[in-house]
Amino acid sequence: MDKLMKILHTSDWHLGQYFMMKTRESEHLHFLNWLIEVVNKQQIDALIVAGDIFDSASPPSYARKLYSDFIVRLQKSSCRQLIIMAGNHDSIAVLNENKDLLKALDVSVLAGLSDDLNEHIIELKDDRQNTQALVCALPFLRAADVMRSVQGSSAADKQISLQQGIADTYQSIFELANAQCHEKALPIIATGHLTAVGCSVSDSVREIYIGTLTAFPAVLFPAFNYIALGHLHRAQKVQKTDHIRYCGSPIALSFDETRQQKNINIIEFDTNNALTVNETVIPVFQRMQVISGDLESVIEQLQELKKELAGESAWIEVKLKQAFYLSDVHALLNEQVQESQIEILKISSPTINEKNQYQAADKSTLDNLTPADLFQHRLQIEDSYSDQQREQLTKLFAEVCSEVEHKS
Template identity: 35%
Template sequence: MRLLHTSDWHLGQNFFGFSRYYEHQQFLDWLLNTLTTQNIDVLLIAGDIFDTANPPSSAQQQFYQFLCLAKGRIPHLQVVIIAGNHDSPTRLEVPTPFLNAIDMRVVGQVQRQQRGMDLEQLLVPLYHREGEIAAWCLAIPFLRPNDVPRVEDADDAYLAGINALYQQVTALAKSKRAENQALIAMGHCHLMGGEVSSDSERKLVMGGLETLSSHIFDTEIAYVALGHLHFAQAVGAAHIRYSGSPLPMSFSEMHYPHQVVVIDLEGNSLQRITPILIPRTVNLQRLPEKPAPLADVLTLLAQQDWPLVPEEQQTYLQVRVLLDKPEPALRHKIEQVLQDKAVRLVKIETSYPSASTTEASPLSLEDVSQLQPEDVFLRMYQQRYQKSPDNVLLKAFHELLTTNMADES
C-alpha cells in the first residue's frame, strides 16, 4: 500500500494583501498528477486545509473540486482529512455524508457520547484495492482542551489529556487489527524539538507549555503523519514526520524544501519514506540580502529586470533598508523605482544602526521629574539612530511643541 502525506495548505490565504489562489491551484494540479504517477492508494491531509475558520467560497470550491477530480482520476483512492488549528471543525465536517460516500473521511473534532468520547470516530480502516483492510489510521485532529479526557493530578491536564486520548485510540486500533495490518497515526500538534516558523505558525496554546513528546506515539505505529509545523522534518524518529506546507507562508520560509511524503507499507511494516519536492510557481525575494542604505537600495532595485508575467505569477518582494534618520517618503521612493517593473512589493523592512554597547546611567526619580519634552525627544532619537537630530527636525519639533502648548492654554 502507498500513502501520500501532506498538510498545511492554507487555502484562501492572502499574502500581504495578494490572493494566492493561482499558487494553490498550481500545487493542487501538481498533487493530482503526483497521486496518479506515484500510484497512491491513500491521501493523508494532516490539517490546516484552510487559512481561516471562515474561508472564502473560492477556497472551499477549490478544495472540493480537487477531491472530486482526484476520485474521478483514481477510483480506488481513499482520503483521510483532519482539522488543524486554523480550520473550523464543524465547517470542515459539513460535507461528511457526501465525502463518506466516495471513500473520504473527515475528522474535525472529537465527538462525545453519553458514556464518553466516541473513539470509533477517530479510527479509520484503510483498504487494499482488493477490498480488504490493510491498515488502521488514528485520525486525530487538532485537540482543544474540551476534546481530551480528564486526567486527575496531572501537572498539565491538557497535555496529559492529549496523551491519554492517543493511548485510548491506539488501544482500540490494536484490538481491531488483524495480523499484518499496519497502524498509521495522524495529528495536528507541536512536537518537542520541532523546528518552528515563527512568522507564520500560530501558537496552539496561549501561555504555558504547548509542546508534546514524540513518546505519545506507540512503538507499534508504522508512520506518524503530522501537520502544523511548516518546515518538513522528522521529530524524535525517522517515521514521525511533518510534511510541511506546500507554499512558503512567510519570508522566513522562502528557503524551506517544500514537499510531500510518500510512504510504502508492506504488511504491518514501513518499507520506505520518499520525500517529493513541490515545484515553486511564484518566487519570494529579498533585496538586498542584508539591509543597506536607502540610496544603495534604490540603485539596486533600479538595476533589476523581472520577467514580464501576469500579476498572479510575479515575484513577491521584500525590501530591506538601513536608516540613520526618519524617512517619511520611504515607501513612495521605493514604489517610484518599481512602478514599471513586474514585481509585487509586499513588505519594506527597516532597521537602524546597532545600539551603543555603553549603557546610559539609570535616571533617579528626581532626574525624571526634571526632564523636559526636548530631553525625552533627544534621548529617544539618540537611542534609535545613534546620533543627534539635525537642525531642521529639531526646529520642527519645537514648532510642534509650541503649538501644542498654545492649544492647551
C-alpha cells in the same frame, strides 16, 4: 507479489489565505492541480491531509470551491481514499457540512474528537478490498477535548493535565487499533495537528495552546509505524526520527519560509512493515524573496532581480540595515521596480525615537503584530498597574484568546 500501498501525506493548505492583502488563490489552484498530477503519476492509493485545510473558520467561497473541486477531481484518479483532519484554523462546523455526503465518496472527515475513538480508526484497503493499513485519524485536539478544568489550577498544573490528556488519547486509540489488527500485523499510522518538542517554527505558525502547553514531547507517542503531523509549516523530522514527520505547508505562508523547500511525503510499507518515505518537492508557484542590506545594496539587488525575472512576478520584503523614515524610503524603492512585476510588500528598518537615537528593533506595523503584542503594548503604557496585576491580566488575556480561538 502484491503491489505496495502508497500513501501521500500533506497538510496546512490554508486555502483562502490573504498575505499582506494579496490573495493566494492562484498559487493554491496550481498546487492542487500539481497534487492531482502527482497522485496519478505515482499511483497514490490514499491521501492524508493533516489539518488546516482552510486559513480561517469562515473561508471565502472561492476557497470552499477549490476544496470541493479537488475532491471531485480526486474521484477520477488512482486514489481510493481521502482522509481529512481539522487543524486549529479550521471550523468543525464548516468541515462537517458535507461529511455524510463525502463519506459516500470514500472521503473521511474528522473535524472534532468523537466520544468513540473507534470512529477515528480508518481502514486503508487495496483494490480487492483487503485492509492494508489502519489510520488513527486524530484532528487538532482542543484542550476541552482532553482535559477537565479544575478551579485554582496553576499554569504548570494545566500544562501537565493537557499534555497527559493528549498522550492518553493517542495511547487509547493505539490500543484500539492494535486490537483491530487481530493476528495480522498491519502498519498503524497516526495523524496529529500540534507542535512537537524540538521542532522549528516559522512566523506564520499560530500558538495553539495559549498559556498552557507550548510543545508535545514526541516520546509520549505510542509505537505507531508512521505519524503524519500538521501545524508546523517547515518540512522536518521530529527528534530525527524517520517515522514522525511534518510535511509542511505547500506554499510559503510568511517571508521567513521563502528559503524552505516545500514537500509532500509519499510513504510505503513492505511486507514486514518496514517504512520508506519519499519527499517530493513542490514547485514554487509565486516567487517570494527577502532582500537585506544598506540602501545602496538593496537598490543594486532590486535592479539585478528585475533583470533576472524579466517580467515574472515576485513579492519582496526589504530589510534595511540603516535607519530611515519609512515614508521617505518607500517611494524611493518603488521607483526601482517600476515597469516590472516586482512588488515590495514590506519594508523594515531600525526605528528612530523622539531623541533621534537609533534603536535595534524593527518598525512594528499592524500586519506583523499579534493580539498578544498589542495587548502587551497597551499594558506597558499604563503606569497604574503593579507587576502582579500585569501578570494576572496577561494570563487572563491569554485564556480569553485561547477560548475565542478554539470556539470554532
